[in-house]
Amino acid sequence: MSHFRQTVECWQCGHPAEHSLFCRYCDSLQRPTADYFRFFGLEPRLKIDAANLEKRFYELSRLLHPDRYLRKSPTEQQYSLEATAILNDAYRVLRNPVARAEYVLRQAGVESLEPRARTLDPALLAEVFELNEALEEFRGGDRSVRPALEQARERFLAQRGEIDAGLESLFERYDESRAPNVLAEIRKLLDRRKYVQNLIEQLDRELATESTDAATSD
Amino acid sequence: MAYSDKVLDHYNNPRNVGSLDKNDPRVGTGMVGAPECGDVMKLQILVDEETGVIADAKFKTFGCGSAIASSSLATEWVKGKTLDEALKIKNTEIVNELALPPVKIHCSVLAEDAIKAAIEDYKRKRAAREALAGKAS
Numbered sequence: 404m405s406h407f408r409q410t411v412e413c414w415q416c417g418h419p420a421e422h423s424l425f426c427r428y429c430d431s432l433q434r435p436t437a438d439y440f441r442f443f444g445l446e447p448r449l450k451i452d453a454a455n456l457e458k459r460f461y462e463l464s465r466l467l468h469p470d471r472y473l474r475k476s477p478t479e480q481q482y483s484l485e486a487t488a489i490l491n492d493a494y495r496v497l498r499n500p501v502a503r504a505e506y507v508l509r510q511a512g513v514e515s516l517e518p519r520a521r522t523l524d525p526a527l528l529a530e531v532f533e534l535n536e537a538l539e540e541f542r543g544g545d546r547s548v549r550p551a552l553e554q555a556r557e558r559f560l561a562q563r564g565e566i567d568a569g570l571e572s573l574f575e576r577y578d579e580s581r582a583p584n585v586l587a588e589i590r591k592l593l594d595r596r597k598y599v600q601n602l603i604e605q606l607d608r609e610l611a612t613e614s615t616d617a618a619t620s621d
Numbered sequence: 622m623a624y625s626d627k628v629l630d631h632y633n634n635p636r637n638v639g640s641l642d643k644n645d646p647r648v649g650t651g652m653v654g655a656p657e658c659g660d661v662m663k664l665q666i667l668v669d670e671e672t673g674v675i676a677d678a679k680f681k682t683f684g685c686g687s688a689i690a691s692s693s694l695a696t697e698w699v700k701g702k703t704l705d706e707a708l709k710i711k712n713t714e715i716v717n718e719l720a721l722p723p724v725k726i727h728c729s730v731l732a733e734d735a736i737k738a739a740i741e742d743y744k745r746k747r748a749a750r751e752a753l754a755g756k757a758s
Contacts, residue, residue, distance in 0.1 A: 528654045535683040
């Protein structure tokens with residue numbers, strides 16, 4: 404993979420270090436890469452083995468822990484701090500499929516779509532509009548809309564499930580083809596997911612405040 | 622964020638809030654939304670069939686102050702215009718009138734798109750009706 408091939412020399416012994424965390428010759432810790440996949444020694448794929456990632460995370464956490472470098476050179480002490488920080492960020496991003504896809508898209512330079520109207524389908528818009536109207540009544544004290552809000556929440560959860568299934572199959576297609584148009588489709592689905600996710604969170608907040616109100620007013 | 626006086630004015634006293642009967646053949650309904658911020662905007666026009674002039678307009682917007690002000694202004698501006706004149710309203714005019722900052726330009730884009738969507742909807746309904754009338758005769 405060209406991804407791994409750039410030559411970098413070990414800061415300690417001068418042998419080629421090949422972007423691995425440790426020098427193969429003198430075993431000293433190298434300046435850590437900021438590329439999350441490379442950091443974990445993984446190919447940049449959208450579908451990854453979660454169990455393997457977790458295993459690598461615990462291994463690396465041990466290997467890179469600053470306590471292990473207390474008696475080493477200041478350079479390695481510094482690298483271990485940097486590496487530990489990158490490790491935690493990289494793990495948080497890579498283990499979450501949505502964050503991972505956002506990361507791959509950002510690396511590939513695929514930006515979020517313009518917030519231009521009509522990128523959303525009319526059926527979803529109409530649903531969101533009705534939902535907002537129901538929420539307005541709900542905030543105004545009309546409790547009778549609560550079942551409708553709960554149903555809406557269920558529908559949006561189901562939609563999020565469909566989106567996630569769609570993402571899953573697009574991830575596979577991208578890993579096989581590396582086609583830019585697949586990335587564009589992923590971008591669209593991620594934007595839609597963000598929208599649906601916002602609605603779910605909004606509903607959760609509103610429904611939660613209402614039940615606390617009811618609990619305290621009794 | 623500081624809103625301009627004009628935005629505040631439209632926000633505090635929105636013009637033409639409400640809705641028209643979307644099943645009325647003279648009414649065109651435009652529904653638009655921005656996926657990022659979650660704003661949704663409904664803008665409706667009532668067209669005078671004799672003159673082709675927009676006789677009334679209503680809106681309802683769920684979103685930030687700038688989105689509400691942009692759609693409120695849009696309903697004011699389309700009233701009394703022909704469909705072709707209304708189609709010429711540009712989001713940049715809304716930006717200038719309301720002194721919207723760059724991060725709120727998308728609100729004016731939504732309002733422009735809402736006008737266009739309402740007009741399209743009206744024209745679609747009219748065309749469908751004419752096709753039906755043609756078949757009947």
